[in-house]
Amino acid sequence: MTRTGRRAGTRARGASAVQYMVIVALVLGAIAGAVRVYGASIESGSGKLATHVKTQGGGGAMPAHDLTSALNGLGEGSPTDPVPSSNPDDPVEADPAALLDRVPTLGDDEEPPPAEQEEPPVDYDAPRRALIRGVPFVRGEGHRTPVHPADVSQGAIANCYFIAPLASIAHRVPGLLQSGIIRNPRGNGYLVRLFVDGRARWVPVDSRFPVNDDGQPIYAQPGQSSPRGQELWVMLYERAFASVGGGYNGIGHGGNAAAALEMLTGQPSTSHDPARMSFRTFAAYVNHGYAVVAGTPEKSDHELFKNDTLATWHAYWVESVDVRRGTVTLRNPWGWQEAPITLTWAEFRQVFGSVMTNPITPRAPARQR
Numbered sequence: 001m002t003r004t005g006r007r008a009g010t011r012a013r014g015a016s017a018v019q020y021m022v023i024v025a026l027v028l029g030a031i032a033g034a035v036r037v038y039g040a041s042i043e044s045g046s047g048k049l050a051t052h053v054k055t056q057g058g059g060g061a062m063p064a065h066d067l068t069s070a071l072n073g074l075g076e077g078s079p080t081d082p083v084p085s086s087n088p089d090d091p092v093e094a095d096p097a098a099l100l101d102r103v104p105t106l107g108d109d110e111e112p113p114p115a116e117q118e119e120p121p122v123d124y125d126a127p128r129r130a131l132i133r134g135v136p137f138v139r140g141e142g143h144r145t146p147v148h149p150a151d152v153s154q155g156a157i158a159n160c161y162f163i164a165p166l167a168s169i170a171h172r173v174p175g176l177l178q179s180g181i182i183r184n185p186r187g188n189g190y191l192v193r194l195f196v197d198g199r200a201r202w203v204p205v206d207s208r209f210p211v212n213d214d215g216q217p218i219y220a221q222p223g224q225s226s227p228r229g230q231e232l233w234v235m236l237y238e239r240a241f242a243s244v245g246g247g248y249n250g251i252g253h254g255g256n257a258a259a260a261l262e263m264l265t266g267q268p269s270t271s272h273d274p275a276r277m278s279f280r281t282f283a284a285y286v287n288h289g290y291a292v293v294a295g296t297p298e299k300s301d302h303e304l305f306k307n308d309t310l311a312t313w314h315a316y317w318v319e320s321v322d323v324r325r326g327t328v329t330l331r332n333p334w335g336w337q338e339a340p341i342t343l344t345w346a347e348f349r350q351v352f353g354s355v356m357t358n359p360i361t362p363r364a365p366a367r368q369r
Contacts, residue, residue: 121249124248132208132229138228147175149168153221155218159238161315165317165356169265180192181193181237199266205236265361273354274355295315316332319340
C-alpha cells in the first residue's frame with residue numbers, strides 16, 4: 001500500500017465521518033426546529049399557575065402533560081431554522097421531561113392557601129323587634145328640659161355620625177328636638193320631623209325597636225326612666241333616620257355628620273379642616289351656640305388613641321371651650337357615663353381630622369367688611 005493509496009483510504013473514511021455528522025446535525029436541527037415551532041411556555045398570573053403549550057401561530061392551548069405527545073410525529077425542520085441556542089436552560093433545547101420537572105406543583109401533603117375572604121357586613125336589620133314601653137320625653141333629675149344630652153347613648157351600631165349631632169343639638173337647642181316628635185293623629189305611634197333636601201318631613205314610627213334575646217334595645221339606648229316607662233326620644237329619632245335612610249343597614253356603616261346635622265336642623269352645615277382653623281374661629285362657633293361635631297381619622301399612632309382616651313374613626317360632640325386656657329372639651333356619644341375629654345388646641349388639631357358646624361336655627365348673614 002502506497003502513501004497515495006493510504007491517503008485515499010483516509011479521505012474515504014473522512015468523507016464517511018463527515019456524512020455521518022451532517023446526518024446527525026440534520027436530525028438534531030429538525031427536532032430543534034419543531035420544538036421552536038410549537039414552543040413551550042410556563043406563565044403565572046393573578047396568583048394562579050397557568051401552564052400551557054402554544055400551538056403553531058400562537059392560538060389555542062393544551063395542557064402541559066400533553067407536551068411529549070405533541071412532539072411525536074413531527075416532520076423535518078426547515079433548513080432555514082436558526083441555529084439552536086447552546087444554553088442548557090433554554091426551553092427550546094430542554095428535554096420535554098426535564099421541562100415538565102420544572103413546573104412547580106403542590107406536594108401530596110400540601111394544601112393550596114385559603115383565599116382571602118372579607119368578613120360579611122353586619123346585618124343590622126336582622127334582630128327581631130319588640131315593643132318597648134315608654135314615652136318620648138322624661139325630665140331627668142336636675143335637668144331643665146326633658147331633652148338633655150345625658151339622654152343620648154349610642155348602641156351597637158356604627159352611626160356615631162348621627163348620634164353625636166343629636167347630643168350636640170340637645171346641648172344647644174333642646175326645644176328643637178322636643179318639637180320634632182308628636183303623636184301620630186292617624187294611628188298608633190309617632191311622627192318624627194326630619195329635614196330631607198331642606199324641607200321638613202314627618203316620618204311615622206312606632207315603639208318597636210331591634211332587641212337582643214333578653215328583649216333589651218341594642219341600638220340607641222333609652223334615656224331616663226319613669227313610672228310610665230323608658231324615655232324614647234333618641235330611639236325614635238334613630239328609627240326615623242333608619243326609615244328614610246334604607247333601614248338600619250343603610251345607616252349603620254358610617255356616614256356624614258355634616259349631612260346628619262342638616263337632616264336634624266334643616267340648616268346648612270359647614271365642614272372645616274382643623275389644621276387650617278384658628279382657635280379663635282373655632283371658639284366663636286362654639287360660643288355662638290352652633291352645634292359642633294369633630295371626627296377622628298381612621299388610623300393614628302397618637303398616644304391619645306393608644307391609651308383609649310379617643311377612638312379612631314369616631315365622631316365626638318364639642319361641649320365647651322376655654323378661651324383663656326386654650327382648651328376644648330368634648331363628649332363621646334357612647335353615653336353620659338363617658339368622662340368629658342379636655343384637650344389643648346394643639347392636641348385637638350393633631351388628633352381630629354374634621355370639624356362640622358351647624359347654626360341649628362336660622363342666623364342673620366354676617367356683615368360685609
